[in-house]
Amino acid sequence: MKRIKIIIQFLGTNYSGWQIQPEQKTVQGEVTEAIFQALGERVDLQSSGRTDAGVHALAMPAHFDTNTKINSGNIYKAINAYLPEDIKVLSSEEVKEDFHARFDVVEKTYEYHFYASNVRLPYIDMTSARISTPFDYETAKSVCEYFIGIHDFVGFCSAGNQTATTIRNIRKIGLKKEGEKYVLSVTGDGFLYNMVRIIAGTIIEVGQGKIKAQDLPSIIESKDRARAGKTAEPRGLVLKNVKYK
Amino acid sequence: MKRIKIIIQFLGTNYSGWQIQPEQKTVQGEVTEAIFQALGERVDLQSSGRTDAGVHALAMPAHFDTNTKINSGNIYKAINAYLPEDIKVLSSEEVKEDFHARFDVVEKTYEYHFYASNVRLPYIDMTSARISTPFDYETAKSVCEYFIGIHDFVGFCSAGNQTATTIRNIRKIGLKKEGEKYVLSVTGDGFLYNMVRIIAGTIIEVGQGKIKAQDLPSIIESKDRARAGKTAEPRGLVLKNVKYK
Numbered sequence: 001m002k003r004i005k006i007i008i009q010f011l012g013t014n015y016s017g018w019q020i021q022p023e024q025k026t027v028q029g030e031v032t033e034a035i036f037q038a039l040g041e042r043v044d045l046q047s048s049g050r051t052d053a054g055v056h057a058l059a060m061p062a063h064f065d066t067n068t069k070i071n072s073g074n075i076y077k078a079i080n081a082y083l084p085e086d087i088k089v090l091s092s093e094e095v096k097e098d099f100h101a102r103f104d105v106v107e108k109t110y111e112y113h114f115y116a117s118n119v120r121l122p123y124i125d126m127t128s129a130r131i132s133t134p135f136d137y138e139t140a141k142s143v144c145e146y147f148i149g150i151h152d153f154v155g156f157c158s159a160g161n162q163t164a165t166t167i168r169n170i171r172k173i174g175l176k177k178e179g180e181k182y183v184l185s186v187t188g189d190g191f192l193y194n195m196v197r198i199i200a201g202t203i204i205e206v207g208q209g210k211i212k213a214q215d216l217p218s219i220i221e222s223k224d225r226a227r228a229g230k231t232a233e234p235r236g237l238v239l240k241n242v243k244y245k
Numbered sequence: 246m247k248r249i250k251i252i253i254q255f256l257g258t259n260y261s262g263w264q265i266q267p268e269q270k271t272v273q274g275e276v277t278e279a280i281f282q283a284l285g286e287r288v289d290l291q292s293s294g295r296t297d298a299g300v301h302a303l304a305m306p307a308h309f310d311t312n313t314k315i316n317s318g319n320i321y322k323a324i325n326a327y328l329p330e331d332i333k334v335l336s337s338e339e340v341k342e343d344f345h346a347r348f349d350v351v352e353k354t355y356e357y358h359f360y361a362s363n364v365r366l367p368y369i370d371m372t373s374a375r376i377s378t379p380f381d382y383e384t385a386k387s388v389c390e391y392f393i394g395i396h397d398f399v400g401f402c403s404a405g406n407q408t409a410t411t412i413r414n415i416r417k418i419g420l421k422k423e424g425e426k427y428v429l430s431v432t433g434d435g436f437l438y439n440m441v442r443i444i445a446g447t448i449i450e451v452g453q454g455k456i457k458a459q460d461l462p463s464i465i466e467s468k469d470r471a472r473a474g475k476t477a478e479p480r481g482l483v484l485k486n487v488k489y490k
Contacts, residue, residue, distance in 0.1 A: 001317075009367055009368055010368070011367040011368055011370075011371075020378055027360050055257055056368055057368075058368055058425070066358050076364070080364060080365075085365065085367065085370070086367045087367060088364050088365050088366065088367055088391075090364055090366075092360075117335075119321070119325060119333050119334070119335050120325075120330065121333065121335075122254055122255050122256040122330065122333055123252055123254055123255070123301055123302075123303055123329045123372065123483065125330070126371060127368065137331060152364070161419075180303070238368065
């Protein structure tokens with residue numbers, strides 16, 4: 001028996017998120033089935049975390065145990081043969097038997113992609129959220145720094161959050177312009193349920209003038225979900241990177 | 246009667262290119278039909294040029310004549326109501342009656358997006374071509390400058406090119422890295438049939454070591470299609486910008 005770590009990239013558009021659910025097409029379901037087809041084993045596939053319906057991943061780590069004789073570095077190729085076009089495994093490697101894709105995470109980076117337009121932009125719409133204009137980029141950018149550091153983010157998570165503590169450390173956050181779209185990048189030791197989407201929604205509302213920039217510190221301190229912005233829609237969110245100890 | 250210029254953005258994945266063809270889903274066909282639904286008129290919609298099946302556009306200009314009483318600046322909204330999600334009109338304006346979306350073009354910019362990987366990358370695959378590794382970015386980048394200026398590009402067009410002359414002026418060309426992908430940007434006074442895709446294919450083969458960088462000047466001078474690279478696949482190509490006199 002060996003433990004294998006894989007890195008998965010997927011376009012989440014057509015999936016009901018990561019976690020296996022009855023009657024739903026999920027990423028965990030598709031990859032687990034592809035592993036069964038490739039290796040002949042029903043494995044317990046554990047990822048770095050769950051993603052919601054419609055959310056994407058550039059590099060989501062996951063692990064499983066197997067008795068296969070296929071070379072560890074080639075397992076991803078065998079799995080890919082059974083995966084649809086919108087889910088692929090980028091690599092596979094043997095890891096220590098106590099490695100855990102979720103519990104050993106020390107840092108995650110998400111990006112939130114969006115564009116401000118009164119018209120849908122078909123070329124970028126699959127992986128970006130459309131927001132209404134006007135949107136003031138400089139004002140939105142100016143509030144990012146308030147999120148940095150250790151805060152109780154209980155006001156920035158949705159009902160259903162199941163973590164023991166709501167204190168998280170945001171190490172880096174930045175907003176940049178890339179062609180027609182804006183990209184918010186957030187790096188932290190971990191995130192609460194919907195936390196990145198609520199941070200994105202809040203920063204977007206600052207840019208739209210719905211939330212005042214100078215109110216941000218007190219909104220974070222208030223721990224009041226009602227004072228933060230709306231949860232930004234899932235299509236703009238992508239898990240970019242996960243680091244382990 | 247007034248002449249209206251519109252700017253169209255589309256994801257070309259599901260279309261047999263721009264031009265109306267029997268039994269095919271085309272961008273010209275969809276937009277012409279949407280104009281008919283919105284304005285009640287069958288118009289002759291002329292774009293800046295034809296795009297092949299699978300090619301995208303960020304901003305493709307087109308014009309048509311209409312007797313509609315809808316305010317020119319609002320016509321695009323009426324049309325969008327009848328367009329599918331992967332084609333949208335970004336703006337509409339009245340132009341002089343002798344404006345022509347194709348004949349008045351003075352400059353076009355295309356981008357070619359690609360990534361080098363042995364695995365499909367689902368997050369970027371819809372609008373980027375996958376090429377095989379290894380790919381040496383610096384070497385590929387180094388040959389871009391050879392294309393600049395006025396050349397006879399007859400060796401860089403496909404059979405079926407219908408232009409009077411095969412001499413074209415490339416004003417700007419550059420290759421940059423954006424995250425996981427490479428973006429080749431080419432600006433010129435016009436392009437022959439498949440010219441950007443053949444230039445992209447050639448630069449890609451230089452990066453892959455299939456064509457030697459130092460051979461590029463003689464390949465261009467030879468006017469021999471067989472010495473240039475393969476025509477890169479359509480999904481990576483996007484019409485970015487068109488300028489008029």
